[in-house]
Structure formats: structure tokens, C-alpha cells
Amino acid sequence: MNYAFYTYDNGTVFPISKLECTIADDLTQLNYYEIDIYIKYFDNYDQKYHIIGVGPLKNENQIINNENIIDYHPSTIVFSNELFTSTQQKIDIVIRSFILDNIQYHQNSKLIIILRKTSKEYYLYQKSYTLHEFFQTSDEIWGSPAPVELYSNVQGGLGIFAGYSQVMDSIAIN
Numbered sequence: 001m002n003y004a005f006y007t008y009d010n011g012t013v014f015p016i017s018k019l020e021c022t023i024a025d026d027l028t029q030l031n032y033y034e035i036d037i038y039i040k041y042f043d044n045y046d047q048k049y050h051i052i053g054v055g056p057l058k059n060e061n062q063i064i065n066n067e068n069i070i071d072y073h074p075s076t077i078v079f080s081n082e083l084f085t086s087t088q089q090k091i092d093i094v095i096r097s098f099i100l101d102n103i104q105y106h107q108n109s110k111l112i113i114i115l116r117k118t119s120k121e122y123y124l125y126q127k128s129y130t131l132h133e134f135f136q137t138s139d140e141i142w143g144s145p146a147p148v149e150l151y152s153n154v155q156g157g158l159g160i161f162a163g164y165s166q167v168m169d170s171i172a173i174n
Contacts, residue, residue, distance in 0.1 A: 018059075019093045021115060025081045034081035034116040034124035034164070035093060036076040039173070041109040054111070059094040069127055072134035078118070078126045114166055122162035124151045 025031055037054040056077050058070045063083045070077075077093065118126075128151040135145040152158050 015081065017095050017105065019111075019113065021091045021113065023081075023084075023089050023091060023115065025084055025087060025089060027081065027084060027087055030120075031081045032078065032118045032120055034076050034114075034118050034123070034126060035078070036079045036114040036116070037093070037095065039109065039111050040112055041173075045085075049108075054095050057076070057094040059092060061092050063089070063091060067127065070129045072130050073127075074130040075133075076126065078123050078130075079125065110170040111173055112168065112170050114168045116164040116166040118164040119159050119162045121151075121153050122164055125160045125162060127151070127155070 019037070021035065023033065035056075038054070039052045039054060040049060041052075042049050052128075053075050055073055055075055056064070056070065058065070063079050064070060064077055066083055067079050081089070081092075116122075128148065131148040132150050135148050151160065153160050153162075
């Protein structure tokens with residue numbers, strides 16, 4: 001994991017981290033993926049483990065940007081292999097590292113990375129869920145946005161029938 005700094009137009013600076021994952025894909029069919037990142041740490045004050053989700057930031061990765069949801073602050077990243085150029089495709093994910101900086105003072109802190117290979121139904125649901133969540137909030141100037149319907153593949157009902165397989169890895173923070 002690498003550190004850098006990002007400066008907003010107003011001069012505000014915050015640290016960012018770039019996480020690199022490599023995905024093996026035979027490219028013979030359209031596949032769907034999800035990356036979920038969170039931090040698990042032990043808080044000495046309350047003597048409990050805590051989990052904090054780590055949302056990704058927009059970056060130059062065309063595979064992730066191709067999904068057109070990164071601007072809607074997804075809690076996970078979903079994407080397909082549509083733009084993969086290699087059977088060993090590298091994916092860069094940018095996260096705000098101030099979260100990591102604050103956690104480093106706790107014991108047993110870990111950055112947990114989960115890669116899921118998902119069904120198309122799971123992928124479509126997660127994309128629609130990201131938009132649905134984002135548009136739940138209203139804006140004082142623009143008012144309430146139009147609701148976004150959640151994807152469902154259940155005939156005569158709501159929900160999804162979907163599946164995934166996953167691998168998980170962790171990086172010690174302290």
C-alpha cells in the first residue's frame with residue numbers, strides 16, 4: 001500500500017492510499033467482481049473489536065470508472081472483466097488513509113480486503129443498491145431526487161437470487 005496526498009481546489013489536503021489487487025481471469029466469458037475493504041481493530045478503551053467500512057475514492061482506473069457508480073460513494077466496488085486486458089489484471093483502489101492513520105494507535109489493527117466473484121444478478125443488485133442509497137438523501141437547493149428502484153430477479157416479489165465466491169486477505173496496519 002502506498003501513500004500520497006490529494007489537494008482540493010480550496011487547499012484542503014488529505015492523505016490517500018493506493019491498494020493494488022491482481023485478479024486472475026481467463027477472459028473466456030463476462031465475469032463480475034466485487035471488492036470490499038474494511039478495517040478491524042481492537043479498542044483499548046471499551047475492550048471490543050470494531051469494524052469500519054472503507055469506501056473507495058475516484059481514481060484513474062478505467063475498469064472501476066467504467067461502472068459509473070464511483071461518484072455515488074459506494075461502500076464496495078463492483079465491476080466486470082469487460083475492460084480486462086490481461087489474464088492477470090491489476091486493479092488499483094484509492095482510499096482516504098486518514099482512516100488508517102487514526103486506527104494505527106489501536107492494537108491488532110488490520111485492513112481486510114475481500115474479493116468476490118459474483119453472479120450477474122448480485123452485480124446488478126449491488127449497482128442499483130449504491131444508486132438507491134445515494135439518492136435517499138435530499139438536497140436543500142435541488143430538493144428530493146427521483147427514487148432509484150432496486151434490481152430484483154424474483155418473479156412476483158422483491159429481492160434477488162444470487163451467489164458469489166470469495167477470497168479474503170488482510171494487511172496488518174500497526
